[in-house]
Amino acid sequence: MIHNRRLALSLLLPALIMVGSVNNNVTAAPEGPAANVTAERLVKAEAEPGQWMAYGGTYSEQRFSALKQIDAGNAGKLGLQWFADYETNQNQHGSPLYIDGVIYVSTSRNVVHAFDAKTGEQIWKYNAMIQGERLRYNLGMVNRGIAAWNGKIYMGTLDARLVAIDAKTGKEAWSTDTVPASLGLGDMGDRYSITMAPRVAKGKVFIGGSGGEFGVRGWIAAYDAETGKEAWRFWTVPGDPAKGFENPKLADAAKTWNGEWWKNGGGGTVWDAAVYDPVTDLLYFGTGNGAPWNARVRDAKIGDNLYTASIVAVRPDTGEYVWHYQEVPGDAWDYDAVSPMLTADLAFGGEQKHVLLQPSKNGFFYVLEAATGKLLSADPFTEVNWATGVDLKTGRPIEVPEARYEKEPWNLAPGVQGGHSWHPNAFSPDTGLVYIPAWEAYFTMANPPANSPPALGGGFNLGIAFGAPVAADKLKPYARQGVSGRLKAWDPVARKVVWETESFANGGPTSGVLATAGNLVFMGNGGGKILNAYDAKSGAKVWSFDAKTAVFAAPITYELDGVQYVAASVGGAAQGGYFAPTYARMLVFAIGGKAVLPEPAPYTPPPLNPPPSTASAEVITHGGELYSQFCSVCHGANGMQARTSFPNLTVSLMLHSQGGFDAVVLQGVRADKGMGSFAKDLKPEDSVAVREYLIERANAMKAGGGPGGFGPGAMAPPPPRQETGHEDR
Ligand code: CA
Secondary structure, eight states: OHHHHHHHHHHHHHHHHHHHHHHTTEEOOOOOOOOOOOHHHHHTGGGOTTOBOBTTBSTTOOOEEOOOSSOTTTGGGEEEEEEEEOSOOSOOOOBOEEETTEEEEEOTTSEEEEEETTTOOEEEEEEOOOOSGGGGSOSSSOOOBOEEETTEEEEEOTTSEEEEEETTTOOEEEEEESSOGGGOOGGGGGGOBOOSOOEEETTEEEEEOBOGGGOOBOEEEEEETTTOOEEEEEESSOOOGGGOOSSHHHHHHHTTOOSSGGGGOOBOOOOSOEEEETTTTEEEEEOOOBSSSOHHHHOTTOOOOTTTTEEEEEOTTTOOEEEEEESSTTOOSOOOSOSOOEEEEEEETTEEEEEEEEEOTTSEEEEEETTTOOEEEEEESSOOOSEEEEOTTTOOEEEOGGGGOSSSOEEESSOTTOSSOSSOOEEETTTTEEEEEEEEEEEEEOOOOTTOOOSOTTSSOOSSOTTOOOOGGGSSSOOOOEEEEEEEEEETTTTEEEEEOOOOTTOOOEEEEEEETTTEEEEEETTTTEEEEEETTTOOEEEEEEOSSOOOSOOEEEEETTEEEEEEEEESOOTTOSSSOOOEEEEEEEETOOOOOOOOOOOOOOOOOOOOOOSOHHHHHHHHHHIIIIIHHHHOGGGOOOOTTSOOGGGOGGGGOHHHHHHHHTTOTTGGGTOOOOTTTOOHHHHHHHHHHHHHHHHHHHHTTOTTOOOTTSSOOOOSOOOOOOOOO
């Protein structure tokens, strides 16, 4: 009998394992090491230069490695050692970790891979299985990174959860909803997502919610690293005064707001930069733009609107406010102050200072005293036309009045894409330079037409004429548009550019940056599919690699068994790649590496084959308005932004079936792919109008030759590829 029971169990066991692995969203695999990142290891991370245990390398987030086996002299011999394909081909923003022989990396839709760092063999794969209404509220399906602590890997998800994963097995340890119904946010609770990398210190995991472009109230919160229980939450803007303020600082902040700002949340989302500083024992974080963008729509009196567009310092144990510095009072330009920050110890005229550095989206490079938030300097590192400088006494920008686009549109520099976005910087203590993935960006800010629908309210309506066509001669103060990127080496003490690369020839943007003691700086050209290495002192290019796909994330470096490697997570839409398939992979390089990437598959664009356009002009116009408010942010102007994350609707088979179209738009049958139901915002006749609008657009394109062959006199082709990896929140 016993024998039979054993037999039964042994037959049952594989099934149990299968069920278990499905429930835990893990691809069964051998166990890996434990990723035993302790408080002591993280605080003393500089003593283990072979590791990359935190998002920014170490707590300073300098993204500097003391490794120097690969240097400016031999970098030309770098070759691909191994590569591993991901489960997705979408945009990869995730900065990997390397801990004790294993690379951990998050991909665009909240999958985490653990790879044997020597061979590239996958140890495990975890899928957070994102779902639900919140996936509608995204400016891109991306994730920028993960954190490690005490045997667990942490990730924020696009459906606004914080998850902990067992680093050994890839099994989910816990999953916490960061915006539970108990917060009483109502519909607003569904408009959050998370894209930033968690930071971890003192047994707590810190994470903030994205959603500033959809009308939410910003926050950062701390969770117990072992249990996922919320320890504290710092709201960055005051809520409805009738409900009382969570702390006295928010009561103070409410005095800088007018009207009923809380109905649109107010913004100030914490969606990228956060630095725990063991020197001051403070947690610094950047806050996003005011919501909606247009300050006059948000607040008729244009108050400062604290704490939007600010850097804030709190105590990591309690979330208690310590200081803030507001970069942009009364922000009217989507000037999130969330670009990556780092701490450094610099000598100013012989005086050593512990400072917090941020090359901000608004084009100014800020140097703050880390302990107090006192502004030491603020200088433009790229083209800036909204302010002529920053008053160091008051800390306030000296604005160009016309830049507030009250009477006329203003061709803003930096545009809303930013003079620098989320792409991480690096700082080399050897050269004293901050390496900035800098952009020159232009974007026309204009008031909305008089009878526009109210801003936000669940759609993508920011109180401006988004994408308003402006004739070239009206593009004041100059006729430039779009983004181009380059690497700039900035001296934060001398307050000037020391060297910079040429602007990328394709006008494309940058990736994040890595600096090493080998006198090297690594940075990719996002649109150009290239990863480059530069001499950190001179800026001379010393190595270049064709990644065959976009490079957005910052590379890292590590040492294993005496060999230094460089790892880059790549993937996504690239310049000229409008409709072509793309690839997403982990690439690992070493001196003398001989691996070869497969050539991209041949590709023929899908044909434009819409049904005839028979709807009335009234229906098509109505559909176009709805499309602009609810669909264009992902699917692009005219239905064909065609970023890899979002389908090109002009070639959709759904154009032939209103039933199929409704199933997606109103019933949410593709919610698992990020396309939630719009039934709350669109009636069945609205769905008909949107489809008719797309049919009309597709026919207009077909008349002009279709994608890849736009004929003269047809509707305008899409602008030159501007896949910036922008993904702003
Ligand atoms: Ca923003």
